[in-house]
Amino acid sequence: MAGSPLPAGDNATRLPGAAPPDRAVLDDEPVRIDVELHKGVVVTGRVVDPQTGKGVQAGIRFAPAPGNKFFEKPGFDSYKSDHTMGSTDKEGRFRLVTIPGRSLLMAQVHFREQVDGNEVCPFKMAVADPDHKELFRYDKDDGMWLFTAANNGIEFLGIEHAVKIVDLKEDGGEVNVELKLDRGKTASIKIEDADGQPLTGVVASGTTGGWPTSLKLKAATARVLALDPENPRRLVFLHPEKKLGGTAVVRGDERLDPRSCERPLRELRVGSRPERRDLDHRMSISPTSSGGKSPCSTRPGVPERRAASSAGDPTAPR
Numbered sequence: 001m002a003g004s005p006l007p008a009g010d011n012a013t014r015l016p017g018a019a020p021p022d023r024a025v026l027d028d029e030p031v032r033i034d035v036e037l038h039k040g041v042v043v044t045g046r047v048v049d050p051q052t053g054k055g056v057q058a059g060i061r062f063a064p065a066p067g068n069k070f071f072e073k074p075g076f077d078s079y080k081s082d083h084t085m086g087s088t089d090k091e092g093r094f095r096l097v098t099i100p101g102r103s104l105l106m107a108q109v110h111f112r113e114q115v116d117g118n119e120v121c122p123f124k125m126a127v128a129d130p131d132h133k134e135l136f137r138y139d140k141d142d143g144m145w146l147f148t149a150a151n152n153g154i155e156f157l158g159i160e161h162a163v164k165i166v167d168l169k170e171d172g173g174e175v176n177v178e179l180k181l182d183r184g185k186t187a188s189i190k191i192e193d194a195d196g197q198p199l200t201g202v203v204a205s206g207t208t209g210g211w212p213t214s215l216k217l218k219a220a221t222a223r224v225l226a227l228d229p230e231n232p233r234r235l236v237f238l239h240p241e242k243k244l245g246g247t248a249v250v251r252g253d254e255r256l257d258p259r260s261c262e263r264p265l266r267e268l269r270v271g272s273r274p275e276r277r278d279l280d281h282r283m284s285i286s287p288t289s290s291g292g293k294s295p296c297s298t299r300p301g302v303p304e305r306r307a308a309s310s311a312g313d314p315t316a317p318r
Contacts, residue, residue, distance in 0.1 A: 038075035055092025068101035185252030227252030
């Protein structure tokens with residue numbers, strides 16, 4: 001501390017045992033400061049993509065669970081003001097020090113993958129730890145899981161990609177944890193106009209499980225990633241220049257007869273002039289995640305039937 005200038009002014013912070021503010025430097029009188037440290041628990045591990053077996057770069061952090069008795073102890077309560085994350089290396093490996101007791105370990109993927117010319121995150125959003133589901137609740141309106149941490153902090157699993165409840169012993173030594181990501185299922189969308197011609201220049205929303213939330217398709221096809229059949233996803237398509245648009249609901253496990261999904265897309269009113277325009281009547285949905293393809297097309301001039309893939313879609317014909 002010798003030679004270190006002290007901050008000036010009424011708002012200056014003075015360390016215990018330090019000289020008063022009117023003494024600018026401590027050249028001649030070194031000051032002893034004792035800082036008490038609290039031993040945490042070392043957690044190492046890896047964020048991994050089970051499909052490829054490779055590690056994935058991600059951000060890592062902890063949130064103490066309700067009832068964690070260590071959380072209120074001095075030195076263990078940083079979660080009250082600090083929710084920042086550490087980072088894995090490029091191979092998904094991490095090493096962090098956290099507090100003992102039960103906590104939620106979270107991984108937020110930073111990895112980007114090129115799909116159809118766009119940079120996307122190919123993984124599903126995190127879901128509740130199945131071994132501790134009672135600690136989570138599902139928000140149907142937002143379609144994501146929530147976790148209430150100690151100090152009533154709310155963690156939104158919709159921005160995380162893998163989570164796990166860990167119960168760390170105070171003197172248990174280093175703990176190793178593996179966080180597994182989930183790519184879910186994949187479907188293929190083919191977009192054609194009312195004349196059966198490929199329709200390019202379409203903006204699509206819902207083709208990923210997280211980011212980006214919308215993107216411009218570079219072709220008349222799109223892959224829909226990170227699908228969960230138990231939670232069908234609504235896709236929205238818009239062609240701004242042609243004022244065409246519509247929606248579809250996709251599960252990812254469709255096994256469709258081509259005659260079972262014949263329905264036109266709904267009219268989308270754009271801007272202040274609700275002009276009725278010819279809309280895309282043709283869309284093919286081809287599941288690609290479980291082997292084989294069962295293309296499904298809607299064609300003009302064919303009687304409408306409710307699509308098997310439109311379950312839960314209020315815009316689908318009844």
